[in-house]
Amino acid sequence: MAKIEIIRGDITRLNVDAIVNAANRSLLGGGGVDGAIHRAAGQELLEACELLNGCDTGDAKMTPGFKLTAKHVIHTVGPVWNGGKNREKEMLASCYRQSLQIASNNSIRTIAFPNISTGVYGFPKQEAAFIAYETVQLFLTDHSEIEKVIFCCFDEENLSTYNNMVCNKAIIISVQSATEIEIVADLATTIWNEYYVPIIGKEQVNYMIKNFQSAEAIGRQIKTEKQEYYLIYHLAEPSGYICIKPTGDDLFLSKFYIIKEKRGAGLGKTGLNFIISRAKELGANAITLTVNKNNINSLKAYDKLGFKNTGSVVADIGAGFVMDDYTMRLDIKSNSPSRV
Secondary structure (H helix, E strand, O other): OOOEEEOOOOHOOOOEEEEEEOOOOOOOOOOHHHHHHHHHOHHHHHHHHOOOOOOOEEEEOOOOOOOOOOOEEEEEEEEOOOOOOOOHHHHHHOOOHHHHHHHHHHOOOEEEOOOOOOOOOOOOOHHHHHHHHHHHHHHOOOOOOEEEEEEEEOHHHHHHHHHHHHOOEEEEEEEEOOHHHHHHHHHHHHHHHHOOHHHOHHHHHHHHHHOOOHHHHHHHHHEEEEEEEEEEEOOOOOEEEEEEEEEEOEEEEEEEOOOOHHHHHHHHHHHHHHHHHHHOOOOOOEEEEEEEOOHHHHHHHHHHHHOOEEEEEEEEEHHHOEEEEEEEEEEOOOOHHHHH
16 A cells, blocks of 8 residues: 655645645635645646636646646645535545545656645544545555655644544544444444443333434434534544533533443543533533443543532433433633643
């Protein structure tokens, strides 16, 4: 398989067969990496782009590199992030796939990508990196003609995100598609059966999975109840999930689970750092949650992470079942992800 490199640098200076331009639909230049490539390539690049009649989101077109060191520029149009509801992930994957297909078709052996859509287009950097790396890896398995792919990061945040992923650390992505919802539901079935049967019994576990953690229930929670679900990947494997919901001035942590095989890999701290970061983005004062009173391991874990026991609550969840929980709270105004 082709070698994949991750660097921080100026993509316009790279000595490769082709660099990829994160262009807009007009292909007539813009800000960021698009403007930098046009400036470095010179007026001839703009003139060549004028003949291409624009480009659709997720597609790609090629021109010569002109004054660039690279012989070619492959222009691709990334999606503007709109919460993941308008096929943004699919379109971003298509950008990488179409660019690589053009490279393959034109005997291009080395190619460099910028961090497509993660600037003013607002695509979350972790998710963009995951999609980029996964799409490129998959393409390269069937295209040995491509010898090297470089991810050229503009800033330290993107560089760290890619390096963390390659070093097998966790990647957390928002759940939007039906496939992602099914993955969460499968994780829920596994985790609840292995962990909660001894605590609340098999009958209640089955009831709760069917009514609250089935694919249908999760889809409804995302669509109509304003709950946010996130998948945790480790070693490119679905390893856990998170569900959060803003409630007044706080953020309610509804679900935070790691599969048994991945516990002890640091995913708990990684997940909590993410949750704290998201809470701050939403302007929350604290993170709240509930834990079953008999769930001793989770109570100890949350206590270790800084959560305080604030009382108890009994909730009737139907069919004669109740949830008898402690309530816990982590104030985040004086906390930061680095503490955990």
